[in-house]
Amino acid sequence: MRLSDVLPADIEPPPGAHSIKVTGITAASAAVGHGAIFAGLPGSKVDGAAYIPEALARGASVIIVGKGKGVAVPNGVTLIEVDNPRAALAKIAAKFAGRQPRCAVAVTGTSGKTSVADFTRQIFTSLGHKAASVGTIGIVKPDGAVYGSLTTPDPVTLHATLAALADEGVTHLAFEASSHGLDQNRLDGVELTAAAFTNLGRDHMDYHPTEEAYLNAKIRLFTELLRAGQPAAINMDGARSADVAAVAKARGLRVLTVGALGETLKRTSLTRDGFQQRIGILSEGRHCEVRLPLVGAYQAENALVAAGLAIATGEKTDAVLAALSNLKGVPGRLEIIGERNGGLAVVDYAHKPEALAAALDACRPFVTGRLISVFGCGGDRDKGKRPIMGRISVEKADVTIITDDNPRTEDAAAIRSEILKGAAGAREIGNRAEAVATAVRMMQPGDVVLIAGKGHETGQIVGDRILPFSDHEEVRRALES
Numbered sequence: 001m002r003l004s005d006v007l008p009a010d011i012e013p014p015p016g017a018h019s020i021k022v023t024g025i026t027a028a029s030a031a032v033g034h035g036a037i038f039a040g041l042p043g044s045k046v047d048g049a050a051y052i053p054e055a056l057a058r059g060a061s062v063i064i065v066g067k068g069k070g071v072a073v074p075n076g077v078t079l080i081e082v083d084n085p086r087a088a089l090a091k092i093a094a095k096f097a098g099r100q101p102r103c104a105v106a107v108t109g110t111s112g113k114t115s116v117a118d119f120t121r122q123i124f125t126s127l128g129h130k131a132a133s134v135g136t137i138g139i140v141k142p143d144g145a146v147y148g149s150l151t152t153p154d155p156v157t158l159h160a161t162l163a164a165l166a167d168e169g170v171t172h173l174a175f176e177a178s179s180h181g182l183d184q185n186r187l188d189g190v191e192l193t194a195a196a197f198t199n200l201g202r203d204h205m206d207y208h209p210t211e212e213a214y215l216n217a218k219i220r221l222f223t224e225l226l227r228a229g230q231p232a233a234i235n236m237d238g239a240r241s242a243d244v245a246a247v248a249k250a251r252g253l254r255v256l257t258v259g260a261l262g263e264t265l266k267r268t269s270l271t272r273d274g275f276q277q278r279i280g281i282l283s284e285g286r287h288c289e290v291r292l293p294l295v296g297a298y299q300a301e302n303a304l305v306a307a308g309l310a311i312a313t314g315e316k317t318d319a320v321l322a323a324l325s326n327l328k329g330v331p332g333r334l335e336i337i338g339e340r341n342g343g344l345a346v347v348d349y350a351h352k353p354e355a356l357a358a359a360l361d362a363c364r365p366f367v368t369g370r371l372i373s374v375f376g377c378g379g380d381r382d383k384g385k386r387p388i389m390g391r392i393s394v395e396k397a398d399v400t401i402i403t404d405d406n407p408r409t410e411d412a413a414a415i416r417s418e419i420l421k422g423a424a425g426a427r428e429i430g431n432r433a434e435a436v437a438t439a440v441r442m443m444q445p446g447d448v449v450l451i452a453g454k455g456h457e458t459g460q461i462v463g464d465r466i467l468p469f470s471d472h473e474e475v476r477r478a479l480e481s
């Protein structure tokens, strides 16, 4: 393609460079091919501009960097200095890909993104669309799932994925917009149809300097990525939702609100019915009751956000609400693995304070004996959440076992002791397999064991190695022993 074909409208090619042939774009020097554009991005570890010589040696013909870096390039190489090289990378990656599913909806919020994206994909599928989702559990498409390491992939990977999905005939996509992804402009090239907000809690305080900065990263989805007149679905029962709704309205978005405090889909009741729930909904002046075949009040909340999002794209309310009664659970989110000795074992992905509280609350109604909580905290991540999660667990569970969860480069015992500072009376079993087995062996009739933090994960990250590990498998092994 010619350089002028791939540059966004706000970037003018230097004189004489319009018709340079370019073969692709990357921000990773090792991936540069002949005739590629290399974007030198300021990163969290290094400045990508330092790798321009390597990119040139590999054949880059155009270099994009932030203004004021004082970068010089040899004759014959085009240098483009821009205000925001990350945004430029995303928009150019989109131009190279040239196609994406025609309906693309994004979900942000501290908790519930994966669930809402998955439910929205399921609703679209029920309504007859070829649908996919992209997020923490990878790419889920009509013919299976492919694991991906980031919740919101880097723009080059993301647009290659969107193009491949479009080529496979996928017309409807639901994806997760993480705060890192929004902050790093990974989504700036995606053509959005609608977006949703779930809630705000404590997360990623190792990355965002303040809670407001964290919220503002999420708010970008509504103030910068959606255009005026486009729809946004907002869970009004989530923390900080009123702020997000106000910002979205000020931006001129068409705001659809859901939840007990919502208007578009107003939840009037929520009743447990065994392992299912019934949700009373007031919508367009009519009352109805929907059966949701999932446990956990938090999943009822997420199901309404997904429904709001599907309605925001133009789907009929009645058909969308009918689809909720066919929803399947998301892997590792309040997943009931099995029973032993009259007790129930559940795996959940809660690895932040509000999520752990929500998951324990979701289990409590099924407990007539003890609620046993097993969890740890990841290394190289927000240290502040550790005692908070310890406190939540001892408050809400009857027995707490602190264990390891991806210690990464930190000392696992030190992480456990930080959690224990908030968790007086908790037991400590570092080896996660042993912790799971101990909890399952403790089960008596009426007990529920919640294994939290790893959900769908299939590895334990220790140092820079990923050791095979699955809570599902360990729970199953313990249930059968």
Ligand SMILES: CC(=O)N[C@H]1[C@@H](OP(=O)(O)OP(=O)(O)OC[C@H]2O[C@@H](n3ccc(=O)[nH]c3=O)[C@H](O)[C@@H]2O)O[C@H](CO)[C@@H](O)[C@@H]1O[C@H](C)C(=O)N[C@@H](C)C(=O)N[C@H](CCC(=O)O)C(=O)O
Binding pocket: 027, 028, 029, 030, 040, 041, 042, 043, 044, 045, 046, 047, 048, 049, 051, 136, 149, 150, 151, 152, 153, 154, 155, 178, 179, 180, 181
């Ligand atoms: C902190 C963070 O978000 N880092 C992400 C970011 O890296 P960075 O730009 O800061 O990287 P860097 O290492 O400082 O390098 C700067 C630049 O130099 C370039 N470089 C570097 C070395 C070299 O030899 N050559 C070269 O060109 C790099 O390609 C990069 O462009 O951009 C990279 C490419 O997009 C990501 O892979 C990387 O994710 C790291 C691996 C990561 O762990 N990210 C996590 C925290 C993350 O993003 N999580 C969110 C939220 C999860 C959730 O809540 O669900 C997610 O969306 O997954």
Ligand SMILES: Nc1ncnc2c1ncn2[C@@H]1O[C@H](COP(=O)(O)OP(=O)(O)OP(=O)(O)O)[C@@H](O)[C@H]1O
Binding pocket: 109, 110, 111, 112, 113, 114, 115, 116, 136, 151, 176, 198, 199, 298, 299, 301, 302, 332, 333, 334, 348, 349, 350, 351, 354, 355, 356, 358, 359, 455
């Ligand atoms: N609406 C909600 N309110 C509170 N907690 C929730 C909600 N939805 C999910 N959770 C909790 O958060 C965990 C992760 O859920 P999910 O994967 O859907 O969210 P996420 O936002 O994608 O999380 P992550 O950022 O870790 O990928 C669940 O296992 C549950 O413990």
Ligand SMILES: N[C@H](CCC[C@H](N)C(=O)O)C(=O)O
Binding pocket: 151, 351, 377, 378, 379, 381, 405, 406, 453, 454, 457
């Ligand atoms: N996307 C999140 C996942 C955390 C999962 C948990 N098991 C942990 O390792 O803390 C992160 O990388 O921070």
Ligand SMILES: [Mg+2]
Binding pocket: 113, 114, 135, 136, 137, 151, 176
């Ligand atoms: Mg997720």
